[in-house]
Amino acid sequence: MSDEVRNLDDRQKRIFEALVEKERADLADLYRSALDLLASAPEENTQRTRISYICHSMREVMNRVLGAMGNSASPRIRPSTDDQVQVLPNVVAQYPDLALDAEGESIPVPQAVAEMFDKLIKTAIQEKRRSRDDVAALLTDDDNSEHAAVTRWIESRTFFVKWAHLHGTHMDVSELPGDDVIRDHINVFDELFDGVITGFFTLSHSIEDLLAEINAPVMESGDE
Structure with missing residues (x-):
């Protein structure tokens, strides 16, 4: 058994191997790295950065598997809000007398x-x-x-987004999420995504078997 999956449970191994099979070894590595970090005790004064690394990895995994599995409800919106925000200061700068913080209802x-x-x-x-x-x-x-599974996924992804970023002030260890909380959110991803890949690869392999049967040479009567 490879070192990459040796310390993962059966469900986590399926997820890791599915990502590799979908040619997203980068996501598989991020996923494994998050699990490895969670399984290891933090060194002194590294608790916050450890959480950041774990949550950054899981945020990327949860965002990128949507495209990796070929599931997209609609094309990406262009220009994005990020692109528009970059242009906004240049437009506002054309009106130096504009005071958006002025008093008044309008x-x-x-x-x-x-x-x-x-x-x-x-x-x-x-x-x-x-x-x-x-x-x-x-x-x-x-x-x-509006499905409950969608809400659970988004809530866990929101958690990872929140804790992936370092904040402007130092946080006491007591203010940080514990390993059990982080593990619960990873378990949400594991549970939901494992259901996806189980169905996907079962269907994929069934189709491959069917195509192989269709394309198999037909034996003439009397052939052995």
């Missing part, structure tokens, strides 16, 4: 700025909906974005 805003904010907000809503729809396409047969 503030006059140039049309170009208003249009950009309107587009940015609409894109953010579309991206959030698309993200949930992509998860639904992966986990459900009917693309039901």
Whole structure:
């Protein structure tokens, strides 16, 4: 047995090997690294960075397996909110007298700025909906974005996103999530994704067997 999967349980081995089979050894390695770090005791003063490494790896895995399994509800939205935010300062800079923090219930805003904010907000809503729809396409047969499994996936991914980033101030160890909490969220991924790959590869292998049977040479009557 390879060292990469020696310390994983049966379900984790299936996930690791499925990612490799889907030609995403990079995701398999991130997944294994997160599990290895969680299984090891943190050194003194490394608790926060250890959590960051684990959660960064799991965030990437949960985001990237959507594309790796070929499940996408719709094309990626362009330009993205990130791209639009990069352009926003240049547009606002054209109006040096604009004070968005001025007092009052309403503030006059140039049309170009208003249009950009309107587009940015609409894109953010579309991206959030698309993200949930992509998860639904992966986990459900009917693309039901309100399914409980979709909510569980998104909640765990949100946890990993939150703790992948270092914050502006030092946090006491007592404020950090414990290993049991992290493990619970990894278990959510394991449970849900294992169901996906079990169904996917069972179907894939059944199709391969069927094609092999169809393409097998037909023996003439009397041949042995």
